[in-house]
Amino acid sequence: MAENFHSLMMGISVSMQPYNFMIAMIGLVLGVIVGVLPGLGGANGVAILIPLTVAMQPISGIILLASIYWGALYGGSITSILFNIPGEPWSVATTFDGYPMAKKGHAGKALVLSFFSHFVGAVLGVIMLSFFAPLIAAFALRFGPAEIFSVMVLTFSAFVGLSGKDPYKTLVSIFIGFILAAVGMDIVTGQLRMTFGSIDLMGGFNFIVAVIGLFGLGEIFLTVEEGLKLEATEGGRVTFKDMAWGVKELIIEWKALLLGCLIGCWMGLKPGGATPASFMAYGFAKQSSKKSDEFGHGASAGIIAPEAAAHGAGTSAALPMITLGIPGSPTMAVIMGGLMIFGLLPGPMLFVEHPDFVWGFIGSCWIGNFIGLLVVLAFAPLFAAVLKIRFAIIMPIIVYVCAIGAYAVNNRVIDIYYMIGFGVVGYLFKKLDYPLAPLVLALVLGDMAESALRQALLISGGSPLVLFAPPIALPIMVAAGLIFFWPTVSGLIKKARMKVGPG
Amino acid sequence: MGKRFSGLKIGLVVACSMALAFTSIGTASAWVPDRPVEFIVPAGAGGGADVMARFISPLVSKYNLSPKPWVVINKSAGAGAEGFMYVKGQKGNANLIIITLDNLFTTPLATGVPFNWKDLTPASRLALDYFCLWVNKESGYKTAAEYIDAVKKAPGKFVMGGTGAKQEDQIITVQLEQAFGLKFNYVPFKGGGTVAVELVGKHISSSVNNPSEARSHWKNGTLVPLATIDSTRINLPDWDQIPTMKEATGKDLSYLMLRGIFLAPGVKPEVVAYYVDTLKKVTETPEWKKYIADNGLKDAYLSGPEFVKWLEDKEATTKDLMAKGHLLKK
Amino acid sequence: MRKANLGVAVFLFLIGAIVMYDAVRLGWQYDPSSGPGAGFLPFYLSLGVLLCTSVFIVKQVMQLSKIGIVGDEPLIQEGGLKPILWVLLPSTAMVVLVSIIGLHFAAAIFLLFYMRVVGKIGWLECILVSVLFPVGMYIVFDRLFLIPLPDGMLGNYIKLPF
Structure with a gap:
C-alpha cells in the first residue's frame, strides 16, 4: 500500500508537469465535445488523435488519450438532460429523471448534479485503480459466463419490477427488446437470425440508434403535438447557488450516491459494465428510496445514482485493460491499440514491465477527473443556454445532429431510417403506455445475457444448476429474486401491519 | 432549383478538375489517395485484426506514406460479412481497403452469404498468425501428449474455448478431435482476449489462442503453451521454446491465419501498385518488426500472383477442413 | 386511443x-x-x-x-397531427435525400425548409443557420474527426479545400 502510494505520487507529479498538464486540458475539452455529440464517443476522439501521439513521449501520449476518455464520460449526460437524447449508452438512465428536471426549468441544477455525482463516482473508481488493482483483477477473473448471467438477472430484477402500469404492455416491451437484440448473428452457433437474407438486418439494431429514436425523436413528436415550445425558463443559467444546491443534494441523497459508486466500481470490472451499472443503480436507488414516487419526475437521487455508477464503471473499465489485457469498453480497445504503437503490451505484465507508464496513467486519472469537473462546470452555462434558442431553429438542428449520430455509430445509412422508425414507435409507445425503459434495457443486455446463459449451459453440459453455482452466482441470484419480489412482499407486510397496528 | 443545382455541380467539377490538375504536376503520374482512405475492419474493436489496422494507420501518417489519412472503420456484423459485402459493393472505389483474417473464407462458407474473396482485389499478405494450444498452469499438464490423453479418457468433458462459431478456432478444434480421435466440448466466446481470460479464470480447460492474445498471461505465469499448431517452431525468442504439434504428440498439425489487405473490386492497376508498395514499406519499418516480434506473428509479406495462388490453396484447405467438421452451411 | x-x-x-x-x-x-x-x-x-x-x-x-369508440380520447390530440407531420415528413424526406445528395446538403435543405416554412423565421437567419451549421458539422465530422459522412452521389465532386 505504502509503495503504491509512493508510485502514485510519482505518477501524479509526472502528469502535473506543465507540458503534460496542457495536454490533459486539450484532451479534456476535446473529450467533452465528442461526448456531447450523440453517436460520437471517446472511441472516435481517441482514434483520430493516436497518429498525433506517435511523435510524443508514451506517457504524454497516454495522458492525452485518457483525458479524451474522461472528457467524453463527462459530456455523455449533457444531451440526456437537455434533450432526452443519451449521448452514450450509459447515460440512458440519466434521462429518466434528468430530462424531467430540466423540463421543469432546472436544467442547470440537473447538469450540476450529474457532474458532481460523476466526479464522486470517478474518484472512488480511481482510488480502487490506485490501490487495489491486482486484488480486484483476481476477483474479476472469477466471473465466468454463469456469474455474468446472474449479474444480468440482478440488473433486470432491480429495474423491471417497478416500471409497468399494464403488465401485458411491460412484458411485450421486454420481449420486443430481447427480440431486437437477437437480430443478427448468433455468436454461439454462428447462424444468422431473423435477417431473412438481408445484409442490412445482419448488423442488427444498434442500441444507440434505437435510443436516439425512441427517446429523442419520440420526445420531439410529443412536444410538437402539445404545441409546446421547449421553454427557455431559468434553465438558461447555472449559478453558484445551483452548485451549492448540488452539493447539498449529494449529502442528502448520500445513500443513492454510495449505491451508485459501489455498483459502478463493481460492474466496471467486466467489459460493457457501465450501462448495466447505471440501470441497476437507478433501480436500486428507486427501490430503496422513501420517495420512490418522485422518480421519473425529476428526483435528485434518480440522477445521482446512475451517474455515479456510470462514471465509477467507466473509470474501473481501465482496470481489466491494464491488468488483464482485455478492453472494458470500445474506447479502451482503441487506447489499447495506442499502447501497442508505443510498444507496450497491455496485460498482467504491464505493471511489472512498465511501472512508470502505468502509474503515470493512473496519476492522470486523478488529475483528469479534477480538471474535468472544472471544465464541464465552466461549460455548463453554455450548454444550458442552448435551451434559450427558439424551438423552430433548435429542433431541426437536433434532428440533423441525431441523424449524424445514428450514422456515425456504424457508418450505415440504414441506421438513419431505423432512427426515424424508432422515433414513431417511441411516440406511439409513450402515448399508449408501453414502458420504454425495459425495452431498451432488454435491447442492450439481451445479447450479453443470452450468450452468457448459453455459454454457461454449454460448459455445464446442459445442466441449469450451473446458473446457481456457489460462491458467486448463487447469492447474486438469490438477491435478484428477493429484489424482484420485494415490492409484493413489502406490500403484504404493510397490509399485515395495518391490520394489526393501531389504526 | 434543379438548374441551380446542376450549375453548382458543374462549378464543383470544374473546380476540382483544376485542383487535380495542379496537384498532379507535383506528383508525376503515380496514383496516391485523393480522399481519406476508409480502412475497413471486418471484426470488432479490440481484436487482432482491429489492433493491427489501428497500428498500421498511424504508421502510414508517421512515415508520410499517404497524403490522406487512413481511417479505421469497424464493420463487424455477421462475422465480418457486413464489411466484405460493403467493399464488394464499392466497385472501383480506390480510397477503400479492408484488412482480413480467415473469416474471409469461413464466413461465406458457414453462413451462405453471397461473397467470395475473388469478389475483391487482393493486395498483399502482411503476416500470418500462429495458434498455440494453451492450458492453465494450475491444471498441471506439462505436455500436449499428457493433455490429449486426459481428454481422450473423458470425451466431451473438457471445455475448449474459442472465438466465434464455425471460425478458425473451431476448425482447429475439429482438426485436433479428428487427428487424435477425441471429443471436446467447444464453447464460443466473442473475442480472443476474452477466451484467454476465461482460461485464466479456469472457466474453460484449454484454448487455441493466437500468441498475442495469451502472451501476457504466459509471461505472468498463469497460462502455459503446450504446442504450436504448425509444422515449424515460431522463429522468435522465447516462442521458439514451444514444441510443434509433431514434436509434442507425433502428429503433424498446422493452421496459420491470414493477416492480409484487399481492395475494392475493379480498381485500376496503379491503385493496386500504390497499396502493394505502401504496405511493403509499412512492413519494413522498425515499428512493424517490433510489432511482429511482440505479437508472435510470422513475417510473411506476399503480393501479386503468388498471393493469389496462396489464397486459392488456403480456400481449398479451409473448405476441406470445414466439410470434415460439418461446419459448412447446409 | x-x-x-x-x-x-x-x-x-x-x-x-x-x-x-x-x-x-x-x-x-x-x-x-x-x-x-x-x-x-x-x-x-x-x-x-x-x-x-x-x-x-x-x-x-x-x-x-x-x-364502440364513443367517448374515447383520440390518440393524437386535436390539432396535434399537423405539427407532427410537419416534423416527420420533412425529416423522412431528408433521410431519403441523404443517399442522393449527401447528408450535409440534405440537412441544409431540411433546416431551411423547417425554419422558413414551419417556423416562419426571417430569411437572413434561416440562410445563415442552414449554411453555417452544416459547414460547421462538415468541418467537425468529416475533417477533424475523420468520420466520412454519406455524400450520396455527389461524393466524387466535393473536394473542399479545407
Whole structure:
C-alpha cells in the first residue's frame, strides 16, 4: 500500500508537469465535445488523435488519450438532460429523471448534479485503480459466463419490477427488446437470425440508434403535438447557488450516491459494465428510496445514482485493460491499440514491465477527473443556454445532429431510417403506455445475457444448476429474486401491519 | 432549383478538375489517395485484426506514406460479412481497403452469404498468425501428449474455448478431435482476449489462442503453451521454446491465419501498385518488426500472383477442413 | 386511443409471428446436452409476444364492440397531427435525400425548409443557420474527426479545400 502510494505520487507529479498538464486540458475539452455529440464517443476522439501521439513521449501520449476518455464520460449526460437524447449508452438512465428536471426549468441544477455525482463516482473508481488493482483483477477473473448471467438477472430484477402500469404492455416491451437484440448473428452457433437474407438486418439494431429514436425523436413528436415550445425558463443559467444546491443534494441523497459508486466500481470490472451499472443503480436507488414516487419526475437521487455508477464503471473499465489485457469498453480497445504503437503490451505484465507508464496513467486519472469537473462546470452555462434558442431553429438542428449520430455509430445509412422508425414507435409507445425503459434495457443486455446463459449451459453440459453455482452466482441470484419480489412482499407486510397496528 | 443545382455541380467539377490538375504536376503520374482512405475492419474493436489496422494507420501518417489519412472503420456484423459485402459493393472505389483474417473464407462458407474473396482485389499478405494450444498452469499438464490423453479418457468433458462459431478456432478444434480421435466440448466466446481470460479464470480447460492474445498471461505465469499448431517452431525468442504439434504428440498439425489487405473490386492497376508498395514499406519499418516480434506473428509479406495462388490453396484447405467438421452451411 | 391500441397490438402480433417463423427454422428445442439452440429464446420470446398481444387484442375488440369508440380520447390530440407531420415528413424526406445528395446538403435543405416554412423565421437567419451549421458539422465530422459522412452521389465532386 505504502509503495503504491509512493508510485502514485510519482505518477501524479509526472502528469502535473506543465507540458503534460496542457495536454490533459486539450484532451479534456476535446473529450467533452465528442461526448456531447450523440453517436460520437471517446472511441472516435481517441482514434483520430493516436497518429498525433506517435511523435510524443508514451506517457504524454497516454495522458492525452485518457483525458479524451474522461472528457467524453463527462459530456455523455449533457444531451440526456437537455434533450432526452443519451449521448452514450450509459447515460440512458440519466434521462429518466434528468430530462424531467430540466423540463421543469432546472436544467442547470440537473447538469450540476450529474457532474458532481460523476466526479464522486470517478474518484472512488480511481482510488480502487490506485490501490487495489491486482486484488480486484483476481476477483474479476472469477466471473465466468454463469456469474455474468446472474449479474444480468440482478440488473433486470432491480429495474423491471417497478416500471409497468399494464403488465401485458411491460412484458411485450421486454420481449420486443430481447427480440431486437437477437437480430443478427448468433455468436454461439454462428447462424444468422431473423435477417431473412438481408445484409442490412445482419448488423442488427444498434442500441444507440434505437435510443436516439425512441427517446429523442419520440420526445420531439410529443412536444410538437402539445404545441409546446421547449421553454427557455431559468434553465438558461447555472449559478453558484445551483452548485451549492448540488452539493447539498449529494449529502442528502448520500445513500443513492454510495449505491451508485459501489455498483459502478463493481460492474466496471467486466467489459460493457457501465450501462448495466447505471440501470441497476437507478433501480436500486428507486427501490430503496422513501420517495420512490418522485422518480421519473425529476428526483435528485434518480440522477445521482446512475451517474455515479456510470462514471465509477467507466473509470474501473481501465482496470481489466491494464491488468488483464482485455478492453472494458470500445474506447479502451482503441487506447489499447495506442499502447501497442508505443510498444507496450497491455496485460498482467504491464505493471511489472512498465511501472512508470502505468502509474503515470493512473496519476492522470486523478488529475483528469479534477480538471474535468472544472471544465464541464465552466461549460455548463453554455450548454444550458442552448435551451434559450427558439424551438423552430433548435429542433431541426437536433434532428440533423441525431441523424449524424445514428450514422456515425456504424457508418450505415440504414441506421438513419431505423432512427426515424424508432422515433414513431417511441411516440406511439409513450402515448399508449408501453414502458420504454425495459425495452431498451432488454435491447442492450439481451445479447450479453443470452450468450452468457448459453455459454454457461454449454460448459455445464446442459445442466441449469450451473446458473446457481456457489460462491458467486448463487447469492447474486438469490438477491435478484428477493429484489424482484420485494415490492409484493413489502406490500403484504404493510397490509399485515395495518391490520394489526393501531389504526 | 434543379438548374441551380446542376450549375453548382458543374462549378464543383470544374473546380476540382483544376485542383487535380495542379496537384498532379507535383506528383508525376503515380496514383496516391485523393480522399481519406476508409480502412475497413471486418471484426470488432479490440481484436487482432482491429489492433493491427489501428497500428498500421498511424504508421502510414508517421512515415508520410499517404497524403490522406487512413481511417479505421469497424464493420463487424455477421462475422465480418457486413464489411466484405460493403467493399464488394464499392466497385472501383480506390480510397477503400479492408484488412482480413480467415473469416474471409469461413464466413461465406458457414453462413451462405453471397461473397467470395475473388469478389475483391487482393493486395498483399502482411503476416500470418500462429495458434498455440494453451492450458492453465494450475491444471498441471506439462505436455500436449499428457493433455490429449486426459481428454481422450473423458470425451466431451473438457471445455475448449474459442472465438466465434464455425471460425478458425473451431476448425482447429475439429482438426485436433479428428487427428487424435477425441471429443471436446467447444464453447464460443466473442473475442480472443476474452477466451484467454476465461482460461485464466479456469472457466474453460484449454484454448487455441493466437500468441498475442495469451502472451501476457504466459509471461505472468498463469497460462502455459503446450504446442504450436504448425509444422515449424515460431522463429522468435522465447516462442521458439514451444514444441510443434509433431514434436509434442507425433502428429503433424498446422493452421496459420491470414493477416492480409484487399481492395475494392475493379480498381485500376496503379491503385493496386500504390497499396502493394505502401504496405511493403509499412512492413519494413522498425515499428512493424517490433510489432511482429511482440505479437508472435510470422513475417510473411506476399503480393501479386503468388498471393493469389496462396489464397486459392488456403480456400481449398479451409473448405476441406470445414466439410470434415460439418461446419459448412447446409 | 382504443383503435390505435388495437392497431399497435396487431402490429406487434405480426412481428411476433415473423419471429416465431424464423425461430422454428433455426431450431427452438432445448438440447439436454448443450442447452438451448439458436432459436430457443426467440421462440419463447415470440410466444410471449403472441400470447400477450392476443389477450390484449381480444380485450380491445370486446370493448370496442360493446361501447364502440364513443367517448374515447383520440390518440393524437386535436390539432396535434399537423405539427407532427410537419416534423416527420420533412425529416423522412431528408433521410431519403441523404443517399442522393449527401447528408450535409440534405440537412441544409431540411433546416431551411423547417425554419422558413414551419417556423416562419426571417430569411437572413434561416440562410445563415442552414449554411453555417452544416459547414460547421462538415468541418467537425468529416475533417477533424475523420468520420466520412454519406455524400450520396455527389461524393466524387466535393473536394473542399479545407
